[in-house]
Amino acid sequence: MNILERSALEQLARNMPSLPGMATPFITPPPEDGARLGFGAADIDGHLGGGLMRGTLHEVRCAQTRGIGIATGLVLGLLARLERSDRRIVWVSDPAAEPEAGCLYPDGLVQLGFDPARLIVVTPKDMKDALWAGDQAAGCEGIAALVMHVRGNPGKLDLTATRRLMLRARESRVTVLILRQGGEGEPGAAATRWEVTPLPSLTHEAFREGIGRPTVMARLERNRSGRNGVWRLAFDPERKGFIHVPESSTAQEAPTADRLDLPAASGKRPDRPAEMGQVMAFERAS
Amino acid sequence: MPSLECHEQDVEADAALLAAAATWCDRYTPLVAIDGRDGLLLDITGCAHLFGGETALLEDIETRLRLQGLQARSCAADTAGAAWAMTHYGKARQVAPGDSEPVLSLPLGSLRIDEETVSGLARVGLRTVGCIAYMPRAPLAARFGEALLERLDQALGREEEALSPRLPVAPLMSEKRFNEPIVHEDDIRRTILLLARNAVPLLEQRGLGARVLALKLFRTDGEVLSLTVHAANAMRAPERIRALFDERLAALADEFDAGFGFDLLRLDIIETDPFDAAQGDMLSRTAAGEGAGALIDRLGARLGPERVRAFAYADTHIPERRSGLIPVIRHRGGDPAPQPADGAATRPIFLLNRPEPLEVIAEVPDGPPIRFRWRKVPYAVLRSEGPERIACEWWRDGRGALTRDYFRIEDENGYRFWLFRHGLYERETARPRWFMHGLFA
Numbered sequence: 001m002n003i004l005e006r007s008a009l010e011q012l013a014r015n016m017p018s019l020p021g022m023a024t025p026f027i028t029p030p031p032e033d034g035a036r037l038g039f040g041a042a043d044i045d046g047h048l049g050g051g052l053m054r055g056t057l058h059e060v061r062c063a064q065t066r067g068i069g070i071a072t073g074l075v076l077g078l079l080a081r082l083e084r085s086d087r088r089i090v091w092v093s094d095p096a097a098e099p100e101a102g103c104l105y106p107d108g109l110v111q112l113g114f115d116p117a118r119l120i121v122v123t124p125k126d127m128k129d130a131l132w133a134g135d136q137a138a139g140c141e142g143i144a145a146l147v148m149h150v151r152g153n154p155g156k157l158d159l160t161a162t163r164r165l166m167l168r169a170r171e172s173r174v175t176v177l178i179l180r181q182g183g184e185g186e187p188g189a190a191a192t193r194w195e196v197t198p199l200p201s202l203t204h205e206a207f208r209e210g211i212g213r214p215t216v217m218a219r220l221e222r223n224r225s226g227r228n229g230v231w232r233l234a235f236d237p238e239r240k241g242f243i244h245v246p247e248s249s250t251a252q253e254a255p256t257a258d259r260l261d262l263p264a265a266s267g268k269r270p271d272r273p274a275e276m277g278q279v280m281a282f283e284r285a286s
Numbered sequence: 287m288p289s290l291e292c293h294e295q296d297v298e299a300d301a302a303l304l305a306a307a308a309t310w311c312d313r314y315t316p317l318v319a320i321d322g323r324d325g326l327l328l329d330i331t332g333c334a335h336l337f338g339g340e341t342a343l344l345e346d347i348e349t350r351l352r353l354q355g356l357q358a359r360s361c362a363a364d365t366a367g368a369a370w371a372m373t374h375y376g377k378a379r380q381v382a383p384g385d386s387e388p389v390l391s392l393p394l395g396s397l398r399i400d401e402e403t404v405s406g407l408a409r410v411g412l413r414t415v416g417c418i419a420y421m422p423r424a425p426l427a428a429r430f431g432e433a434l435l436e437r438l439d440q441a442l443g444r445e446e447e448a449l450s451p452r453l454p455v456a457p458l459m460s461e462k463r464f465n466e467p468i469v470h471e472d473d474i475r476r477t478i479l480l481l482a483r484n485a486v487p488l489l490e491q492r493g494l495g496a497r498v499l500a501l502k503l504f505r506t507d508g509e510v511l512s513l514t515v516h517a518a519n520a521m522r523a524p525e526r527i528r529a530l531f532d533e534r535l536a537a538l539a540d541e542f543d544a545g546f547g548f549d550l551l552r553l554d555i556i557e558t559d560p561f562d563a564a565q566g567d568m569l570s571r572t573a574a575g576e577g578a579g580a581l582i583d584r585l586g587a588r589l590g591p592e593r594v595r596a597f598a599y600a601d602t603h604i605p606e607r608r609s610g611l612i613p614v615i616r617h618r619g620g621d622p623a624p625q626p627a628d629g630a631a632t633r634p635i636f637l638l639n640r641p642e643p644l645e646v647i648a649e650v651p652d653g654p655p656i657r658f659r660w661r662k663v664p665y666a667v668l669r670s671e672g673p674e675r676i677a678c679e680w681w682r683d684g685r686g687a688l689t690r691d692y693f694r695i696e697d698e699n700g701y702r703f704w705l706f707r708h709g710l711y712e713r714e715t716a717r718p719r720w721f722m723h724g725l726f727a
Binding site for chain 2: 066067068069070072073074076077087088090098099101102103104105106107108109110111112116117119120121122123124125129132133136137140141142143197198199200201209210211214215216235
């Protein structure tokens, strides 16, 4: 049967009430709502075969610490699309990440369309405890997803540790995401690895100088089941999904990930003089 | 005297020793109070039969304390006052219930009154408790104060005296004694399961489930170890209780020293909640809810309950006070997060622990930043929105606190920041400073 018919049957199975006197429902409902977690945008979901594979490990990294908000926005926007919203999401935080990034702010999460009441925030005292907590959460069938928020590339989160997480995730059908704050890409057991860089936001029609819908460039660096790719995405909180952003909508091209190509960076280093010829207009202070 | 050894009095060490002895006396009764600098009061109502009677109990206490190197005198009586009097001034080990004769023959100092009153009474010729026990009360109170009568009544049982226990008294407990002290962790684990199984009928009778449990292990040499676990939801399953203590033991690993063994293990159920019968039905309860709750309990048992948290909110405008994380086990839920007014992203996803100072070039007086430097890295602003004015809470921060004007900033690369100017230019301060507070998606 094709996808539409199967999903109709799944819908029916979910809605059918259990018969009185029977402890379990008549038809066992399907294990989860679809095997894939899609972004909601046709291009990227098509490339991924429906979306990110659930019940396995993925990695999302931002190259610099200042981008952690951007990367988290992508991660939480994705996780907000998990349909079983009664299931909680465990967020395990590397203690080294907190001094630089601070703490998740629920008012901001709500504006992304993500319900902060779903989060269980675990703040262990070191990486060893963090890995233990991650293993426990990855093996727990009752939660929807696990996010391991780590700083950089900690030595303890090596290939063995990521394999272990992946195997547990596979058994318990928990989607595990490693969120690297200012990290390099490294070989691991993740099914897909993404690098997130920000893009200038979409220009709002009414208020051209203001900040429009936040836009990111999601680069798929490593894909075990297909090719890599790059997409420009923006999150739409009303639809609770991502949309593709055509290149002309943003005011400026974003710099590429290859750092040698950034021309202006050297000019802004503190030990160099500022560019000549810049004119600043100051209002009279009186 | 050349052979006299002198040591300086170490009040703190003495107090600590007494406290340790008091904790150890918990094995007899949970109602233990410290009395003065060298005494303990134990309420053994209803406990004595477990040890073969009051005399046997007192002998047990004195013997074990002597083995730990402490000399003790004890007495059991109807009232705390009488017991104190007999221990300090009398000779008998036990005062029969209802018998006040032994107390009456004791000197007045045994009533726990001050020296002045005692000498005052002596001057009038009253030296024993029996002298004043049946005298008219009004003249006594007028001359020597109400306190004297209070102490007299407490000693003779005419007035109740409450004993305030040192440690919280658990409503339910189940214990096991060992003739051969146990040392191995496996034995301890098995015993925990046994104790949990014994405690379940107690909970079932009352329709309760346990939320906070403490395991007390009494070593033969007088040390007492205590492990506490918390559960997010009331639970009754012995295996779950054992699993939580397993995690707690694993977290302790190195510091857990069994010494020569434990001869008494006690499981105290400190906090309970009504246990929903429907929750106990294994079939109808979803595996998911059980799984998440058990996970939270396990994480809390190993890492500490304060490391497993969820968001809670406060009614304030100041961003860093607006929300916080509190342990999930204490979280009572039900706080709805604020809904966004118009869907615009006005609040960041990450809030820095402290606002970090910036060097900013901005238009005065109210303009947004044009360039700024944060953590030694310069940024050029491409777009900005704001200001959003958040006034200080003068009732908390004082009237001199400054207003914050928040701006949402997007730099030329697309990084989006939340920063504020601290203080209104010229209205509140001549040189307002700028701070970075958060990061947007």
